[in-house]
Amino acid sequence: MDVPDKALVIGASTGGLEALRPIVRELPARTSAAIFIVLHVGSHKSDLPRLLSHRSQLPAVHPRSGEPVEAGRIYVAPPDHHMIVDSGRIVLTRGPRENRARPAIDPLFRSAARAYGESAIGVILTGALNDGTAGLFEIKARGGTTVVQDPRDALCADMPQSALTHVEIDHIAPASSLGALLADLLTRQPVTSRPIPSPEEQEMTTEFKLARPRAMTCPDCGGALSQSQAGQLTRFTCHIGHAYTAEVMLAAQFVVMEQFIETALRALNERAALCHFMGQKADDKQQCRWLAAHDEALSRTAVLKQLLESEWLQPSAQACEADS
Structure with a gap:
């Protein structure tokens, strides 16, 4: 088993399949990176691994929780489960929805930022609202590379535009050019030692939890909300773990x-x-x-x-x- 030294994490929502197809077609057959994809599918059955495998030289799968991460594979978050990377393994959880989504993009991006540091590449594609912005902010904060689909090329410009507004972006390109760009980044992305998470970060961010409440209440469960910042982006989290941008x-x-x-x-x-x-x-x-x-x-x-x-x-x- 080849242990990956890089992680390419991609998040998409509305119009995501159309954007992903030309991207995965350009990914190299041999790479030392693992590729992780979250598409907002909710609890609906997903054939995304099969569809991507037909277009890519790399195998795409819905992973099992606990399996080790291997280089040269595309891991697709399965329906109704968050997907995160922890200690070289994939963890699937039905923890609280983030930005009303499960699977959500932010949990994956946060975990990749903490696990791979400067060797993480985060990509935001077409989609509504702004899931993924906070996670991409953390990738950038830890020295990783940030990429967004050109909003003018996106079926829904909200997600890439939010990333451009709140995160320092390294590369912007239409979906048709992103595959070649990412293939090049995978060959020259620096390999650094893995950052050791602080005690606060070792907490599973997609598990149900308790936290100090605020005055506003969670639209999903009615629990009180706490507030945090990712740069200029404001996030609210209830004390069992549902999370939202404003x-x-x-x-x-x-x-x-x-x-x-x-x-x-x-x-x-x-x-x-x-x-x-x-x-x-x-x-x-x-x-x-x-x-x-x-x-x-x-x-x-x-x-x-x-x-x-x-x-x-x-x-x-x-x-x-x-x-x-």
């Missing part, structure tokens, strides 16, 4: 708010139906009260309908349609 949390909060409004709308409709039913059965003295309550409930649904149908201000750039 932009992703804004979108998640809107979904939760919409669900609550829809619940209230349903309750008002049911109240109106009940009052109408009882009004039809009531005597003349009571009927007017039931029917008045019916009319009141219907009139108040108008406010909720307006909230649901109105456009809301989006402080960040317009995001592409969320992945299914």
Whole structure:
């Protein structure tokens, strides 16, 4: 088994398959690097390893948790599992979602930064919002190489544009040119001693955990949130481990708010139906009260309908349609 001295980590979301195909086609058949890919597939079945193997000279697989990392292989995060590198082995976990995704890009990038230091190459491809930016920031902070797909070439420019905004990027190129660029980087990327993580970093970042809370609450579980910074990028993490950038949390909060409004709308409709039913059965003295309550409930649904149908201000750039 060839132990890799470099790691190439690639993250993508909306439009990622189309961007990955020309990249893997150019990767060399013999390399001392291991390649790791996260595509936002959620819990849906993924044929990505088979599709990439047809295009690449390197075998692509969904790894097993605990297997040793080998050079010259493409490891694809399996559905509904984060994939990280720890002590020369691949760890798969169903820990808390980050940026509403599992698998997410940030956990892989953070682990690669800590395991490979200057010998890590991080690549952000097309995708909505900004998963991967914080992880790419850590790769750069530890001396690794940062690469993004040209936002003008991306089906969805959010992720590469966020990386450009928040991280010092070494290389920008369209997907059609990234394969040759990465093949060249793999031949000249410096090999350095592996950095030893601090005690705080030895904590598994994708496991459920406890942490000091803040005033805001997690859109997924309702737990309190703590705040951290990756350069100018603000991140929020709840005390069991769900993590968001501010932009992703804004979108998640809107979904939760919409669900609550829809619940209230349903309750008002049911109240109106009940009052109408009882009004039809009531005597003349009571009927007017039931029917008045019916009319009141219907009139108040108008406010909720307006909230649901109105456009809301989006402080960040317009995001592409969320992945299914």
